[in-house]
Amino acid sequence: MSPNHKLLVKNAKQVVLICSNGEKYLTKADMQSVSVVENGSVVIGSDGRIKAVGPAETIGAQFSEASFDKVIDATGMCVLPGLVDAHTHPVWSGDRVHEFSMKLAGASYMDVHRAGGGIHFTVEHTRAAAASELLAALCGRLLRMQRAGTTLVECKSGYGLELHTELKMLQVIEEARRTLPINISSTYCGAHAVPRGKTVAEATRDVLQVQLPRLQAEMSSGRLSVDNIDVFCERGVFDLDSTRSILQAGKLMGLNINFHGDELHPMNAAQLGAELGALAISHLEEVTDEGIAAMARAKTAAVLLPTTAYILRLPQPRARAMLDAGVVVALGSDFNPNAYCCSMPLVMHLACVNMRMSMSEALAAATINAAYALGRSHTHGSVEVNKQGDLLLLQAPRWEHLIYQLGGHQEIIRYVVIGGNVVYDNDKTLDL
Numbered sequence: 001m002s003p004n005h006k007l008l009v010k011n012a013k014q015v016v017l018i019c020s021n022g023e024k025y026l027t028k029a030d031m032q033s034v035s036v037v038e039n040g041s042v043v044i045g046s047d048g049r050i051k052a053v054g055p056a057e058t059i060g061a062q063f064s065e066a067s068f069d070k071v072i073d074a075t076g077m078c079v080l081p082g083l084v085d086a087h088t089h090p091v092w093s094g095d096r097v098h099e100f101s102m103k104l105a106g107a108s109y110m111d112v113h114r115a116g117g118g119i120h121f122t123v124e125h126t127r128a129a130a131a132s133e134l135l136a137a138l139c140g141r142l143l144r145m146q147r148a149g150t151t152l153v154e155c156k157s158g159y160g161l162e163l164h165t166e167l168k169m170l171q172v173i174e175e176a177r178r179t180l181p182i183n184i185s186s187t188y189c190g191a192h193a194v195p196r197g198k199t200v201a202e203a204t205r206d207v208l209q210v211q212l213p214r215l216q217a218e219m220s221s222g223r224l225s226v227d228n229i230d231v232f233c234e235r236g237v238f239d240l241d242s243t244r245s246i247l248q249a250g251k252l253m254g255l256n257i258n259f260h261g262d263e264l265h266p267m268n269a270a271q272l273g274a275e276l277g278a279l280a281i282s283h284l285e286e287v288t289d290e291g292i293a294a295m296a297r298a299k300t301a302a303v304l305l306p307t308t309a310y311i312l313r314l315p316q317p318r319a320r321a322m323l324d325a326g327v328v329v330a331l332g333s334d335f336n337p338n339a340y341c342c343s344m345p346l347v348m349h350l351a352c353v354n355m356r357m358s359m360s361e362a363l364a365a366a367t368i369n370a371a372y373a374l375g376r377s378h379t380h381g382s383v384e385v386n387k388q389g390d391l392l393l394l395q396a397p398r399w400e401h402l403i404y405q406l407g408g409h410q411e412i413i414r415y416v417v418i419g420g421n422v423v424y425d426n427d428k429t430l431d432l
Contacts, residue, residue: 003066006420007044009391011056012074015040016399018081018368018382025301025328025372031361036399042079043068044389048419053383070422077414078399080363081383082151082390083344084370086303087282087332089189090141091134091169092159094125096337100311109264109312109338110236119159119193122337126159126169134172139180141335144342146182147426148409149402151390151418152371152380153182154258154332156230158189161203163211166190167218174224181418183390185374187258188215189230191238191246204242208249216253227375228258228279233269240272247276256280256375258303262287264314274298280373282332285314289321296326301373304365305334306350307341319355330369331362345402345409352403359403391417395429 017035019026026034041059043052043066052059099107099117112118126134138155145153155176157169170188177184190211194203218224229250233243247257256279261269263283270291273281280301284291287302295302304317322329331351333341341347348362357365371381379388393415394402401412416424 044420086370089336093129158192187228191231229255330373389420
């Protein structure tokens with residue numbers, strides 16, 4: 001045993017492991033009670049990986065001769081794994097605050113879209129923005145997410161809809177990945193909307209014949225590292241055939257299939273995703289019973305986005321039906337100009353109140369299952385030996401306060417740790 005370690009978190013009132021047997025995801029009854037160690041400690045090694053977790057007395061004896069770069073006395077605190085945000089659109093220019101009033105007056109998502117707003121408004125501004133401007137905005141948003149406890153986040157392109165801007169967005173995501181501590185899963189979403197003046201067939205050909213070949217070259221050269229491929233499969237956007245061809249092409253490039261489906265209309269996107277071996281499908285407000293069953297069989301994760309349904313006044317995703325069927329249910333913030341939310345604690349609260357999930361289910365969905373949706377549950381999403389040392393320390397007597405206190409996470413999060421390094425220390429945290 002090496003005597004030198006990066007971090008010791010000792011004497012925590014609770015250490016929430018989530019999993020304790022190397023599970024890659026949790027479903028059904030296993031989500032009802034996450035694994036917790038009372039009066040526990042965690043050791044993170046010099047490589048940023050968890051070396052030990054367990055009762056404080058046991059860890060203290062085991063590491064009595066070890067030295068640590070930093071020791072945190074977590075007496076009275078709760079330790080959780082860093083939160084995972086499985087769906088965001090954080091690279092863009094030009095906010096859409098003016099559209100919020102339109103929605104409040106009754107305009108639907110597609111009403112705004114047809115009026116020249118929505119995605120097309122953001123595309124226009126993002127195309128015109130310099131990469132440096134996009135990077136500065138992205139870094140600010142990611143730091144806000146980090147302060148709210150997110151340590152792994154999925155980041156999409158998709159506000160370019162043509163080669164130059166899509167690459168610019170992916171390069172900005174790559175630069176953030178290289179320079180910020182937060183972990184990033186990068187997603188190419190060139191099929192986010194049909195560009196103005198093009199048909200679905202023309203947009204599909206551009207993605208298949210122009211954008212994906214160039215993306216492949218950038219990845220092969222090492223200039224870009226992209227993890228997932230996304231398509232907005234929706235009536236009036238990309239139909240099932242176009243979605244299938246794009247997702248299959250991305251899969252042949254080694255990208256994980258992780259796409260938008262069954263949001264506004266029942267498109268049978270869930271069945272398509274299950275058939276293609278999709279890692280995850282997001283939204284699913286209009287998923288059918290057949291789609292739920294197909295996802296459960298295929299172990300395709302359902303990334304549910306309660307902020308979107310809340311803001312657009314859509315029917316909530318049928319989380320309970322999915323959970324009861326054995327679907328791997330995950331959560332994401334859907335951060336974008338239409339749903340401006342940086343806080344996974346708020347997302348979990350909405351999931352509990354509006355989608356009728358329990359607090360344990362919501363926490364599992366925002367940790368191990370969200371990591372699974374990004375292909376990262378072997379390294380993230382739980383406090384287990386050999387996983388990355390990403391932790392969230394709460395100044396609270398029980399971990400449930402993170403969800404219970406609506407909007408209260410800013411006061412109760414004391415430390416955020418990524419790879420054993422304290423990346424946020426909120427010394428103004430309230431002592432409950």
